[in-house]
Amino acid sequence: MLDTHPSDRLAAYLDGELPDIERNRVEAHLGTCARCRHALELVRSGRTALQHLPIASAPDAIWSAIETSADFRTRRPPAVSLVWRLAAAVLVLGIAASVYRIWSTRNVTSWQVMALQGSPVAGSRRLSGGESVPSGKWLETDASSRARIVVGSIGSVTLEPNSRVRLLSTDASGHRLALGAGGIQASISAPPRLFFVETPAGTAIDLGCEYQLHCDRNGTGMLRVTSGWVALEWKGRESLVPAGASCRMYAGRGPGIPWFEDAGDGFLRALGDFETHRGESLDRILAEARTRDTLTLWHLLSRVEAGDRVRVFDRMATLAPLPPGLLRDRVLELDTQSLKKWREELAWTW
Amino acid sequence: MSKFILCLICLGIASAEDLVIQFASPVAAQSYQFKKSAFVFRTLGCPSDVKPEVSATAEGLVDGQRQSVSLKVTAVQASAGNVFAIFREWSNQGVWIVSVKAHCGGKSAGVLVATDAQGIVRESSTVLNHPATEKEIENSLRSGKKPRGPAD
Amino acid sequence: MVYDAYKDQVYSIALYYFHGNASVASDVTQQVFLKLMKDFHNFRGESAFSTWLYRLVVNTCIDTGRQADARVVSMEPHMSEMVATPGSQEDDAAQNQMAKSVQSAVSALPPAFRAAILLRYFEDLSYEEMARILNCSIGTVASRLSRGHRLLAEKLSNLNSRLGGKER
Numbered sequence: 001m002l003d004t005h006p007s008d009r010l011a012a013y014l015d016g017e018l019p020d021i022e023r024n025r026v027e028a029h030l031g032t033c034a035r036c037r038h039a040l041e042l043v044r045s046g047r048t049a050l051q052h053l054p055i056a057s058a059p060d061a062i063w064s065a066i067e068t069s070a071d072f073r074t075r076r077p078p079a080v081s082l083v084w085r086l087a088a089a090v091l092v093l094g095i096a097a098s099v100y101r102i103w104s105t106r107n108v109t110s111w112q113v114m115a116l117q118g119s120p121v122a123g124s125r126r127l128s129g130g131e132s133v134p135s136g137k138w139l140e141t142d143a144s145s146r147a148r149i150v151v152g153s154i155g156s157v158t159l160e161p162n163s164r165v166r167l168l169s170t171d172a173s174g175h176r177l178a179l180g181a182g183g184i185q186a187s188i189s190a191p192p193r194l195f196f197v198e199t200p201a202g203t204a205i206d207l208g209c210e211y212q213l214h215c216d217r218n219g220t221g222m223l224r225v226t227s228g229w230v231a232l233e234w235k236g237r238e239s240l241v242p243a244g245a246s247c248r249m250y251a252g253r254g255p256g257i258p259w260f261e262d263a264g265d266g267f268l269r270a271l272g273d274f275e276t277h278r279g280e281s282l283d284r285i286l287a288e289a290r291t292r293d294t295l296t297l298w299h300l301l302s303r304v305e306a307g308d309r310v311r312v313f314d315r316m317a318t319l320a321p322l323p324p325g326l327l328r329d330r331v332l333e334l335d336t337q338s339l340k341k342w343r344e345e346l347a348w349t350w
Numbered sequence: 351m352s353k354f355i356l357c358l359i360c361l362g363i364a365s366a367e368d369l370v371i372q373f374a375s376p377v378a379a380q381s382y383q384f385k386k387s388a389f390v391f392r393t394l395g396c397p398s399d400v401k402p403e404v405s406a407t408a409e410g411l412v413d414g415q416r417q418s419v420s421l422k423v424t425a426v427q428a429s430a431g432n433v434f435a436i437f438r439e440w441s442n443q444g445v446w447i448v449s450v451k452a453h454c455g456g457k458s459a460g461v462l463v464a465t466d467a468q469g470i471v472r473e474s475s476t477v478l479n480h481p482a483t484e485k486e487i488e489n490s491l492r493s494g495k496k497p498r499g500p501a502d
Numbered sequence: 503m504v505y506d507a508y509k510d511q512v513y514s515i516a517l518y519y520f521h522g523n524a525s526v527a528s529d530v531t532q533q534v535f536l537k538l539m540k541d542f543h544n545f546r547g548e549s550a551f552s553t554w555l556y557r558l559v560v561n562t563c564i565d566t567g568r569q570a571d572a573r574v575v576s577m578e579p580h581m582s583e584m585v586a587t588p589g590s591q592e593d594d595a596a597q598n599q600m601a602k603s604v605q606s607a608v609s610a611l612p613p614a615f616r617a618a619i620l621l622r623y624f625e626d627l628s629y630e631e632m633a634r635i636l637n638c639s640i641g642t643v644a645s646r647l648s649r650g651h652r653l654l655a656e657k658l659s660n661l662n663s664r665l666g667g668k669e670r
Contacts, residue, residue: 011647014419016441017629017640023443027413039652046651048420049658050623052600053608058513058531059524063505065532066539153504153542153551190507192382209385228385229377242377243385244469292472347378348392383507386626437626 005029005036010043110134111149111167116158118145133167138180140164151175154190157197159183168198179221183214192229201249202234209243219251224261239299240343242350248275257299260292260350267293282308286315294320294346302334320349368479369395369402369457371450375469379426379433387435388448389463389470390426396454402432403453411491412444421448438465447474447490451481462490504555505535512559515620519563521609530566534558556625556635560617567613607657615650622647 006026012018013026030037113122114130121127123137127147133139139159141147147159149167152175159165163182169175177184178198187210188195195206200219204211209228215221223230224246232239232247234254241247247258256275259268270284282304289297297316301309309332322328323345330338373391376384384390393402406421419440426433440446448463460481464474476482476490512534517527537558608616621632632643 007652008641008645008648011651012629012644014441015629015647016443017644027415042655043648043651044419044655045658046654049604049607049654050619051420051422052604053514053518053623054601055510055624056514056517056527058509059528062509062513062528062531062535065528066505066535069532069536155551190382209382227376228382243375344378344380347380348372348374350375350378439626 005033005039007036007039010036010040011047014040014044014047111170113139113150113167114148116146116148117161118142120145120147120159135167135169138164138166141182149177151186151188151195154194155186155188157187158185160185179213179215181215181217183212185212186210188228199249201251201253202232202237202255205231205233211241215249219249221249223247223249223255242295242347244350245295250275257296257303259296263293263296264288264290267296271296282311286311289315289319291319291349295350298339298343298346301331301339306332320346367395369393369452369454369459370479371452371459371461371477373450373461373463373470373475376435379435381426384424384426384435386437387424388438388465390433390435391450391461391463392431392433393452393454393459394431395457395459396432396452400455404432404434404450406436406448406450408440408446408448409487409491410440410444410446412441416488416491417441417444436463445491447487449482449487462487464490504538508555509535511624512555514624515559515617516563518605518608518620519613519616520567522605526566530559530562533562533566537562552625552627553631553634556621556627557637560621560635563617564613603658604654607654610657611650611653615646615653618643618646619650619654 006013006029009018009022009026013023018026030040110132111134112130113120113127113133115127118141119126119128120139120141122131122133122139125131127133139147139149141159141161141163143161146161149157149159149165151157152170154175157165157177160183163184164180165182165184166178166180168178174194174196176196176198184197186195186197186206188206190206193205197204197213199213199215199221201215201221204213204223206228209225209230211223211225211227211230213221213223223232223241225241225243227243229243230241232241232249232255234249237254239247239255239258241258244262245258245260248256250256257271259271263271267285267288267290270281270288273281274285282300285296285300294316297312297319300312301316304312313328313332317328322331323342326338326341331342371391371393373389376387376390379387379390391404393404396402404423406423408419408421410417410419417440421436421439424435424437426435436448436450446465448465450461450463452459458480460478462476462478462482464471474490476486478486482490509531513527513531516530516534517524520526520530534555538555608619611619618632618636621627621635627635629640629643633640636643
């Protein structure tokens with residue numbers, strides 16, 4: 001039992017931030033102390049009260065002020081005439097890109113990389129801490145090393161042991177890496193399509209997510225998404241992989257068909273056979289599919305012949321009816337907008 | 351006459367669309383800002399000129415003790431329709447279920463959403479045509495399936 | 503990009519830290535992002551980007567608080583800036599009144615409690631992250647949150663019956 005009242009730990013208790021032993025002690029104490037139970041209710045009430053504080057929208061004027069201030073701080077020399085200042089202001093205002101993007105292109109020929117473990121190699125140099133590595137260099141880890149790559153201001157990538165990645169471009173339009181072999185874990189928090197990872201079997205396009213990507217030197221690999229979405233693209237072939245799903249990538253063929261990791265064994269075997277052209281597997285895929293497997297079936301629509309497409313569509317429609325306003329014929333014609341709309345609606349069943 | 355009455359009844363049924371709460375993983379919101387939410391939900395069946403009133407609580411059973419946490423419900427502005435996000439505000443200990451309630455134009459609906467480390471657990475969740483009662487919450491907590499194991 | 507992703511959270515923290523003073527909140531927000539742009543090349547990735555950003559926010563609030571005499575002002579000037587959320591029209595007035603009361607109660611909290619509560623509420627940061635941002639121990643974070651929430655509830659005790667899980 002606690003000798004003193006745990007009043008300073010009640011918020012941590014409610015937030016699940018206490019170690020198990022301490023949490024158990026607090027709970028035991030609460031069972032016998034009415035004063036602390038009352039205090040707990042007060043803390044809980046305080047938390048509830050905050051729900052009435054709405055998030056406020058930052059006024060547009062703030063950005064205008066930032067643009068103006070940043071322009072004068074970053075572009076002019078210490079002593080400058082009024083004419084030069086006005087000319088600089090007009091120049092900036094005349095450019096379509098925002099000041100933030102201009103700033104982010106000034107010094108974007110290098111990446112910030114740090115060794116997390118061991119001594120990763122960048123180019124021909126061994127890293128021992130945090131360093132700036134020029135674009136174009138390869139970053140490699142051995143069995144006992146790992147590295148972290150800062151992706152602009154939108155997130156980071158961890159390079160796993162026995163991996164190599166090439167640091168391509170990094171600027172306002174996006175940040176690109178090329179995964180040669182091994183694996184990365186990416187954690188990106190930004191609007192979509194700002195972070196790209198190229199592999200021989202396709203490019204992983206971040207759509208606001210966290211994921212793991214592995215590939216061998218031939219480009220065959222696997223993508224596993226734990227948060228958000230990732231798009232895999234290769235020569236016009238695209239696979240969209242949401243959280244909880246995985247997708248294989250094949251050298252010379254691009255992205256495979258994604259599946260949810262909790263799909264049934266029979267379904268996954270049939271899908272594996274389909275992807276490796278073994279036997280008549282489409283019937284088994286359709287027979288074993290659950291509602292959630294419409295993720296896989298949706299991708300199959302554009303990967304099968306027209307005759308099989310009708311069967312895939314019909315099975316999908318029994319699992320998740322076509323939304324109002326969408327036409328069967330348009331979907332079977334692989335109309336882009338129709339397919340996109342159906343996928344957005346299907347996401348509510350995944 | 352009976353056919354006339356039948357038609358009236360059919361029209362009545364056709365026009366009185368039930369209020370339904372549909373829930374899904376965060377990707378359904380189509381908005382990267384909500385990727386960290388526990389799940390998202392939307393209301394269907396609300397007249398277009400009426401805003402639904404929604405609320406949510408996390409109902410838990412921790413070491414045999416019932417706990418209840420009021421949750422912040424955030425509107426997803428980027429999505430069409432009435433779409434909302436719930437972020438995790440409950441403990442990792444014990445068994446929890448989220449009770450979502452919606453009211454609109456005199457109609458009500460509810461849903462009990464089970465989640466684990468990998469996201470929503472549909473098999474353990476229940477869609478209702480009314481806000482969940484305490485009994486339904488208790489039954490759900492005491493009979494819910496065990497959470498899936500940690501992701502490898 | 504970064505500005506769009508974080509501007510509302512940064513502005514909201516500053517707004518409620520400075521008693522609903524939109525003018526001071528705008529100045530603080532501007533200062534934070536200007537410092538961010540100026541010092542970004544020094545960011546080495548030792549901490550999460552959000553840790554670095556919110557440390558800037560807290561320090562700027564503290565520095566501004568020391569320099570300015572932030573007075574409690576009415577919430578009215580910034581109510582129109584709130585992100586629109588669905589809700590029945592007849593509840594708007596009640597919601598506004600409740601929000602006003604809560605905001606006044608938050609404003610009356612000691613600065614250290616206010617900062618901790620606003621960081622936790624608007625950004626849902628872990629205690630470990632908050633300790634790094636606030637440059638204190640995890641135990642201190644826990645203490646500030648516990649005491650801050652309790653003080654908040656005591657100040658709002660006359661409204662307890664109206665508080666509950668409502669949509670924002």
